[in-house]
Amino acid sequence: MFETELQTLSNRIHDILTEHDIPAPDRLDWTPIPFSGTWGVATNFFRVAAQEARAGKAPKGVKVPQRAQQIAEMVAEALGLPQGFQKIEAVRGYLNLYFDPAAYSQRVLAEAFAQGEKFGALPRRGQRVMVEYSQPNTHKAFHVGHLRNVILGESVCRILEAAGYEVVRANYIGDIGLHVIKWLWNYVNYHNGEQPPEEEKIRWMGDLYAEAVKRLEANPDLEAEVRALFARWDARDPEIVALWERTRQWSLEGFDEVYRRLGVHFDRVYFESEVEEPGKELVEEMIAKGIATDERPEGPVVVHLDELLGLEKETYRSYVVLRSDGTSLYATKDLPLAILKFQEYPDLARSIYVIDVRQSLYMQQIFKTLELMGYPWADRLYHLAYEVVNLPGNVTMSSREGTVVLLEDLMREAAARARAVVEEKNPALDEATKDAVAEAVGMGAIKYTMLARENTKVVTFDWERALDFNGVAAPYIQYAHVRANSILRKAERGDIAPAAPGHDLHPAEVELISQLARLPEAVRRAAEEFKPLHIANQAYEIASAFNDFYNQCPVLGAEEEVAAFRLALVVAVKNALASALHLLGITAPERM
RNA sequence: GCCCCCGUAGCUCAAUGGAAAGAGCGUCGGACUUCUAAUCCGAGGGUUGCAGGUUCGAAUCCUGUCGGGGGCGCCA
Numbered sequence: 142m143f144e145t146e147l148q149t150l151s152n153r154i155h156d157i158l159t160e161h162d163i164p165a166p167d168r169l170d171w172t173p174i175p176f177s178g179t180w181g182v183a184t185n186f187f188r189v190a191a192q193e194a195r196a197g198k199a200p201k202g203v204k205v206p207q208r209a210q211q212i213a214e215m216v217a218e219a220l221g222l223p224q225g226f227q228k229i230e231a232v233r234g235y236l237n238l239y240f241d242p243a244a245y246s247q248r249v250l251a252e253a254f255a256q257g258e259k260f261g262a263l264p265r266r267g268q269r270v271m272v273e274y275s276q277p278n279t280h281k282a283f284h285v286g287h288l289r290n291v292i293l294g295e296s297v298c299r300i301l302e303a304a305g306y307e308v309v310r311a312n313y314i315g316d317i318g319l320h321v322i323k324w325l326w327n328y329v330n331y332h333n334g335e336q337p338p339e340e341e342k343i344r345w346m347g348d349l350y351a352e353a354v355k356r357l358e359a360n361p362d363l364e365a366e367v368r369a370l371f372a373r374w375d376a377r378d379p380e381i382v383a384l385w386e387r388t389r390q391w392s393l394e395g396f397d398e399v400y401r402r403l404g405v406h407f408d409r410v411y412f413e414s415e416v417e418e419p420g421k422e423l424v425e426e427m428i429a430k431g432i433a434t435d436e437r438p439e440g441p442v443v444v445h446l447d448e449l450l451g452l453e454k455e456t457y458r459s460y461v462v463l464r465s466d467g468t469s470l471y472a473t474k475d476l477p478l479a480i481l482k483f484q485e486y487p488d489l490a491r492s493i494y495v496i497d498v499r500q501s502l503y504m505q506q507i508f509k510t511l512e513l514m515g516y517p518w519a520d521r522l523y524h525l526a527y528e529v530v531n532l533p534g535n536v537t538m539s540s541r542e543g544t545v546v547l548l549e550d551l552m553r554e555a556a557a558r559a560r561a562v563v564e565e566k567n568p569a570l571d572e573a574t575k576d577a578v579a580e581a582v583g584m585g586a587i588k589y590t591m592l593a594r595e596n597t598k599v600v601t602f603d604w605e606r607a608l609d610f611n612g613v614a615a616p617y618i619q620y621a622h623v624r625a626n627s628i629l630r631k632a633e634r635g636d637i638a639p640a641a642p643g644h645d646l647h648p649a650e651v652e653l654i655s656q657l658a659r660l661p662e663a664v665r666r667a668a669e670e671f672k673p674l675h676i677a678n679q680a681y682e683i684a685s686a687f688n689d690f691y692n693q694c695p696v697l698g699a700e701e702e703v704a705a706f707r708l709a710l711v712v713a714v715k716n717a718l719a720s721a722l723h724l725l726g727i728t729a730p731e732r733m
Numbered sequence: 734g735c736c737c738c739c740g741u742a743g744c745u746c747a748a749u750g751g752a753a754a755g756a757g758c759g760u761c762g763g764a765c766u767u768c769u770a771a772u773c774c775g776a777g778g779g780u781u782g783c784a785g786g787u788u789c790g791a792a793u794c795c796u797g798u799c800g801g802g803g804g805c806g807c808c809a
Contacts, residue, residue: 170749170751172749172751174752175751175752176752183751183752185751185752187751187789187790188751188789190789191788191789191790194789204789205789205790206789206790207789208789209789232752233752234751234752234789235751235752276809278809315809318808318809319808319809320808320809436806436807440806440807441806441807442807443806443807444806445806454735455734455735455736455805456735456736458735458736458805458806459805459806460805460806460807461806461807462807463807464807465807466807468807470807470808470809471808471809498737498738498803498804499737499803499804499809500804500809501736501737501738501803501804502736502737502804502805503804503805503809526737526738528738528739528802528803529802529803531802535801535802541808562771563771565771566769566770566771567769567771582771590745593746593747594745594746594747595739595746595747597738597739598738598739598746599738599739599802599803601745603745606745606758609745609757609758610771611757611758611771612745612756612757612758613745613746613747613756613757613758614757614771616771617757617771617772619771620769620771620772621772623769623771624768624769624772627768627769628768629768630768631768632768662749666749674747678747678748678756681747681756681757685756688772688773689772689773691768691772691773692764692772692773692774693773695767695768696768697768698767698768711768732769733769733771
């Protein structure tokens with residue numbers, strides 16, 4: 142938020158160091174002073190001192206930390222007290238600059254007022270990125286294992302938007318493939334003519350799939366029937382196509398309901414079925430170009446990447462792009478899909494795939510192949526890998542095994558538990574509001590637990606933990622938002638505006654403003670690293686600082702000038718929390 | 734056999750290579766005639782798996798090792 146000031150300071154320090162014949166670094170790193178209740182920025186001179194020592198220019202017998210302190214003191218002296226700062230000090234090799242409370246608190250509040258519920262957003266970049274996420278399979282269950290993908294993907298989209306990108310949200314639905322054929326086989330033979338129950342479409346579709354797998358495992362001879370059915374699909378037998386269209390629609394309707402509740406929408410929905418034929422043509426082209434090796438009829442069509450690249454060591458290995466019987470695989474369809482995306486959106490700065498980490502090698506194979514085929518945008522493809530959600534005891538959620546917690550069950554339970562808490566905490570609310578709060582709190586709790594951790598860490602799903610509304614969790618942040626809103630509602634004033642404080646700021650106020658000012662940096666980092674975690678952390682810090690402020694600093698009861706300042710601060714907090722929650726895909730309720 | 738990820742308080746997790754490794758949960762003890770106590774305050778809890786190395790400085794980077802998880806030609 143204070144980039145220009147810091148740049149000016151950096152330049153002046155650079156000049157001071159040069160004047161003293163000390164090697165100056167290209168740039169200085171500024172960090173917040175890491176002590177609670179303080180408000181300022183810090184940099185240090187350890188690197189400078191070390192470099193000076195290496196150059197043999199350091200005073201004899203002076204150790205690096207000691208020298209860093211000397212330099213810090215010298216710089217502090219030469220710098221004096223810069224405009225807009227209250228205090229400057231050199232401590233243990235660090236140069237600490239404390240903000241002038243009046244000037245900077247007003248600045249932070251003004252920013253929060255100007256940006257409103259987009260507080261923390263960065264300037265537009267004029268770049269477009271595509272994020273592909275969710276990728277559900279029709280004719281299968283939609284379970285908690287799939288939830289992390291949707292929640293992460295949506296949050297990353299919102300964060301990228303806040304970081305100034307234009308985002309194309311893409312979904313890629315697996316509406317064809319062996320699993321669909323197995324489902325159809327089961328349906329035709331054992332459930333012909335049946336229809337899914339209106340409220341339980343996804344569950345019913347998933348059950349039929351698990352049943353199909355079971356039947357085939359019990360009697361492997363039946364696989365021949367499935368292969369025959371796949372051949373009919375391949376020949377586009379009208380009867381099969383009609384059945385496929387009708388049944389896949391049931392899944393799609395179920396997905397729509399899930400996305401509605403999760404608050405997710407897509408700009409472009411791709412289907413595997415639409416890239417299957419282009420994929421087969423592409424495979425022919427790859428064979429012709431010598432990129433793919435046709436080992437049919439004995440074997441499949443293979444891309445031997447390490448051989449093509451002349452790599453001795455196993456790196457990309459080989460993968461199959463087409464089955465020996467000519468039917469398609471994932472790879473058959475992923476290659477043309479990547480091409481299609483850039484045909485439709487040639488200006489994509491990045492094409493991001495939110496896909497679980499187990500497919501890392503596979504994704505690298507796809508990207509490398511496209512590079513070999515000469516597509517200039519191949520280096521803009523990015524696999525955003527995240528770890529899976531397991532059940533306790535390291536049980537993988539699998540629709541084949543039936544070891545799943547269904548999304549609809551989790552969402553129902555979350556809302557029910559949240560509803561019970563609302564009833565207990567705030568019985569005076571009307572029924573409709575209670576329902577809305579329960580939905581916001583229940584869904585928020587689930588989303589927060591999934592986002593507030595490294596993408597690379599496994600989530601072990603646990604009912605109690607996923608639906609714990611206490612501590613570091615969404616309801617804590619939502620509650621802070623509600624409290625802020627409550628103060629503003631009771632203030633009944635239309636004249637709230639950011640102003641310089643006329644009083645000595647309370648340490649809780651300093652800490653709160655300091656945390657508010659860090660939100661833009663959290664957005665920048667979260668966007669750069671594709672990590673909603675940074676937003677989740679900062680949202681908690683702001684909420685925590687606000688709760689402390691709430692307990693220590695009366696707003697409505699304070700004398701007029703103090704009240705005016707604090708009301709503006711409360712507005713800023715409300716905006717910041719609403720913004721951060723939005724970036725996490727979590728609803729910020731007005732009451733709860 | 735090769736490759737990737739994870740090991741931090743009893744548990745679940747944080748911590749741009751930087752100041753004393755922080756939260757929550759759980760345990761114990763406090764705070765509602767005061768803007769919503771879904772809150773706050775206090776106490777207790779650590780050789781960051783282990784061993785080397787790089788660095789002024791390592792939970793963080795490198796090497797090795799142990800433990801856990803995952804991936805590696807016709808699943809998705």
